[in-house]
Amino acid sequence: MSDELMTIRQMCDSFGVTPRTLRFYEARELIFPQRRGQHRLYDRRDRARLTLILRGKRFGFSLEQIRQLLELYEPGGRNETQIAATIQVARERLEDMERQYSELSEAIAELQTQIGDAESRLSTATRSKRSG
Template identity: 50%
Template sequence: MPTDLRRPARTYTIRQLCLEFKCTPRALRFYEDKGLLTPARDGMNRVYSYRDRARLQLILRGKRVGLSLAEIGEILDLYEADESGAQQAAKSLRKFNERIVALEQQKKDIDAAIAQLQKGIADAEKRLAATRPDLLPRAADYDQTMRRQLDGAA
C-alpha cells in the first residue's frame, strides 16, 4: 500500500503574508476584492495558499515597476488559461517592454526638469550674489534644512 509522503499544502495567514511582503491587511483585502487573490476561508479567517503567495509576489513586483492592477490581472489570468506559461510569458514580455519605454521617457523628462531647476538655482544664486549677498547664506541654510527633511521622510 503506497503512502503519500508529500508534505501537506502550506498555507499562510494574512498576518504572515503582511509581515513577509511588508504590506497591509487592507492591501490584501483590496487585491482580493479585485479578484487578484482568492484565499480560502476558515470561518472568518482568510487562509492563503502557496498559489496566493506567489500571486501576491507577482502583484507587488508588477506594482513596483508601474503596471496597473488590470495589467497585472491580465498576466495572472493567462497562467490559469495556459499552464505552460507561454501566453503569460508573451503578454508579460510585451507589457514589460512597453513599461521600459515609458520609464525611459520619464527618466528623460526628469533629467530635463532637474537640468532646468539647476539652471534656475544658478541664476538665482548669481542674482542674489549681485543684489543681496546677505540672503545667500540663508538660502543655503534653507536648502540644507529641506534636504534633511526630505532625507528623514524617505
C-alpha cells in the first residue's frame, strides 16, 4: 500500500468536515497535504494530525495553540532552542488540561446534583397537579 493517499472529499467524508475547513487548516499551517498537480492528497500523517486537531478543538484550544502542540509531533530537524520552546508550550497546555480535568470532575458532580434536585421538583409538581 502506497501510504493510503486520500482526496479532499474522502478526508471530508471520513472526518466529517468540509473542504473549506481542510483548506483553512492548511492556510493556518496545521496540515501540509502533498499535491498531485493542483489537487491535494492527504496521507497517514495528515490524518493523524487532523485527528489531533479535532480533538484539540473539543478541548476548547484555539487553532494556534493546536498548531504549536503539533510541532511536538514533528521529528523535523529543528534546533534545541526551538525544541525547548515547543516542550515548554506543551507543558503549559498539559497543565491546562490537568486543571480542566479536575475542574470537570467537580462540575460533573455539581451538575448531577442540580439535575437530581430539578427532577425532584418536577415530580413534586407533577404530583401536586395530579392531586390538585
